[in-house]
Amino acid sequence: xxxxxxLEKVKSALNRVVENLExxxxxxxxxxxxxxxxxxxxxxxxxxHKVKEVVSDSxxxxxxxxxxxxxxxxxxxxxxxxGPLYGTAFMDAGTALAGKKDLSREDLVKMWEAFxxxxxxxxxVELGDKTMYDTIYPSFQVLKQAFxxxxxxxxxxxxxxxxxxxxxxxxxxxxxxxxxxxxxGERSRGHIDPGAASSYFIVEAFFGSLMEx
Amino acid sequence: MKKFINxxxxxxxxxxxxxxxANANKVRRxxxxxxxxxxxxxxxxxxGVVTGGGSGxxxxxxxxxGKGLVDAVAVGDIFAAPPVQRAYEAIKASHGGRGVLLCFxxxxxxxxxxxxxxxxxxxxxxxVESVIVNDDVASSPRDRMDNRRGVAGEVILWKVAGAMAxxxxxxxxxxxxxERAVFNTRSMGVAHTPCILPTSGKPSFEIGPDEMEIGVGxxxxxxxxxxxxxxxxxxxxxxxxxxxEDLPFASGDEVTVLINGLGSTSLLEMYICVRKVxxxxxxxxxxxxxxYIGEFFTSLEMGGFSVTLTKMDDxxxxxxxxxxxxxHFVQH
Numbered sequence: 213x214x215x216x217x218x219l220e221k222v223k224s225a226l227n228r229v230v231e232n233l234e235x236x237x238x239x240x241x242x243x244x245x246x247x248x249x250x251x252x253x254x255x256x257x258x259x260x261h262k263v264k265e266v267v268s269d270s271x272x273x274x275x276x277x278x279x280x281x282x283x284x285x286x287x288x289x290x291x292x293x294x295g296p297l298y299g300t301a302f303m304d305a306g307t308a309l310a311g312k313k314d315l316s317r318e319d320l321v322k323m324w325e326a327f328x329x330x331x332x333x334x335x336x337v338e339l340g341d342k343t344m345y346d347t348i349y350p351s352f353q354v355l356k357q358a359f360x361x362x363x364x365x366x367x368x369x370x371x372x373x374x375x376x377x378x379x380x381x382x383x384x385x386x387x388x389x390x391x392x393x394x395x396x397g398e399r400s401r402g403h404i405d406p407g408a409a410s411s412y413f414i415v416e417a418f419f420g421s422l423m424e425x
Numbered sequence: 426m427k428k429f430i431n432x433x434x435x436x437x438x439x440x441x442x443x444x445x446x447a448n449a450n451k452v453r454r455x456x457x458x459x460x461x462x463x464x465x466x467x468x469x470x471x472x473g474v475v476t477g478g479g480s481g482x483x484x485x486x487x488x489x490x491g492k493g494l495v496d497a498v499a500v501g502d503i504f505a506a507p508p509v510q511r512a513y514e515a516i517k518a519s520h521g522g523r524g525v526l527l528c529f530x531x532x533x534x535x536x537x538x539x540x541x542x543x544x545x546x547x548x549x550x551x552x553v554e555s556v557i558v559n560d561d562v563a564s565s566p567r568d569r570m571d572n573r574r575g576v577a578g579e580v581i582l583w584k585v586a587g588a589m590a591x592x593x594x595x596x597x598x599x600x601x602x603x604e605r606a607v608f609n610t611r612s613m614g615v616a617h618t619p620c621i622l623p624t625s626g627k628p629s630f631e632i633g634p635d636e637m638e639i640g641v642g643x644x645x646x647x648x649x650x651x652x653x654x655x656x657x658x659x660x661x662x663x664x665x666x667x668x669x670e671d672l673p674f675a676s677g678d679e680v681t682v683l684i685n686g687l688g689s690t691s692l693l694e695m696y697i698c699v700r701k702v703x704x705x706x707x708x709x710x711x712x713x714x715x716x717y718i719g720e721f722f723t724s725l726e727m728g729g730f731s732v733t734l735t736k737m738d739d740x741x742x743x744x745x746x747x748x749x750x751x752x753h754f755v756q757h
Contacts, residue, residue: 291538
């Protein structure tokens with residue numbers, strides 16, 4: 213595969229994100245049952261419900277603008293906690309890529325750093341709080357490391373997906389410090405955080421789609 | 426799932442359609458967004474009072490629209506915060522030239538969406554303040570009050586803020602008194618039966634037939650302890666003592682008592698409980714100023730109730746006593 217990512221590729225990756233979330237809607241609801249109110253799948257699918265429309269209607273000529281449009285639509289129409297969190301992440305990712313018509317390996321790292329920081333900024337979260345950040349941040353770290361080691365794009369993306377998976381799994385042993393589940397204290401331990409899981413499905417679909425030739 | 430609904434994805438829209446038809450003398454719906462407002466909104470010359478949150482808490486939130494209460498409500502999906510755009514439209518629709526007070530519960534989704542809507546409105550020159558309700562003593566220890574959920578205490582805030590706005594109070598004064606009303610208000614609930622979420626068809630939490638969850642949240646969030654069922658007097662005593670020791674309410678205080686049914690607990694049971702609340706308050710030499718009893722803020726058809734106490738002062742008494750004409754909350 214080539215070592216740059218073009219606009220059309222990002223568009224199909226965004227559509228794939230929506231499909232993956234839809235596919236896992238019930239699973240995310242079920243994960244939310246023991247430590248939340250069984251609606252994470254609904255919330256996150258709702259937050260992304262306009263994404264496909266924005267992608268197909270977008271007249272953006274560059275990836276930064278497209279991601280900002282996506283972010284804005286998620287923020288304004290997403291609702292629940294997911295709208296502001298994922299919306300801010302996409303908006304910040306777009307801002308980091310202003311004017312980019314295609315993405316180099318380095319741009320990808322920049323994009324994902326901004327995405328992770330967007331989650332952190334809006335949710336005021338730290339690593340280990342048992343949130344989506346526990347999935348996103350390790351995937352950024354690994355992506356960056358793979359870039360610095362000179363790994364090809366495909367290997368970078370594969371490593372980031374694996375790190376996101378491990379990050380999601382790591383939330384099982386954590387005690388929640390943010391959001392609704394934080395009120396449970398010790399009783400939140402033993403369950404994967406639903407937000408960390410939806411973040412994994414986003415990484416899996418987004419990066420997985422970008423990996424395809 | 427046994428519910429009288431049509432398609433789950435249409436239930437909010439269908440409910441709102443019915444609500445507007447049934448209460449056309451008091452409310453109307455914005456054409457652009459899923460926002461319900463007082464029929465005469467924006468009322469010029471008074472501060473707008475805005476609330477909102479997830480659906481499934483009837484009569485909250487839209488039942489509190491009306492004179493002396495709330496001007497506009499941003500309606501979310503079942504148990505999910507309304508998006509920024511909707512909260513922003515609610516602010517605009519209630520702004521009568523003297524600014525807007527946002528009164529909502531302390532949930533991360535509501536805090537983020539209303540917070541961003543507030544910033545958006547402020548950037549356009551509308552004066553907006555927020556009072557965030559965190560009365561649920563079971564949801565976090567006292568040294569982490571900023572992490573506590575807002576439950577039935579939201580009703581007390583709407584009553585106070587709505588009365589102040591009607592009287593012509595300014596926004597800063599409303600924020601100050603509103604925050605005091607919230608600080609003086611403490612609640613705790615119990616549930617023995619979850620609600621069934623209409624979207625997924627599943628219960629909001631799992632619980633044994635002979636068990637109850639003490640400190641349950643308004644969305645079926647687990648509380649502080651799961652125990653075997655207790656009698657009305659035992660559970661009322663447990664809740665009331667936790668609430669009293671939290672502020673703490675002290676000998677000589679006067680309180681408003683709010684007994685709130687969570688959806689399927691009968692008024693019969695609630696009256697048994699309020700009798701016990703009164704007995705305990707009397708033992709502590711705490712005087713009841715006013716009592717509200719009924720369904721004020723439910724969790725669909727959850728079985729359970731909550732006890733809320735608000736410590737009164739002269740100012741709060743005046744606003745609690747003021748008349749109001751909400752859709753589901755009328756006081757003469």
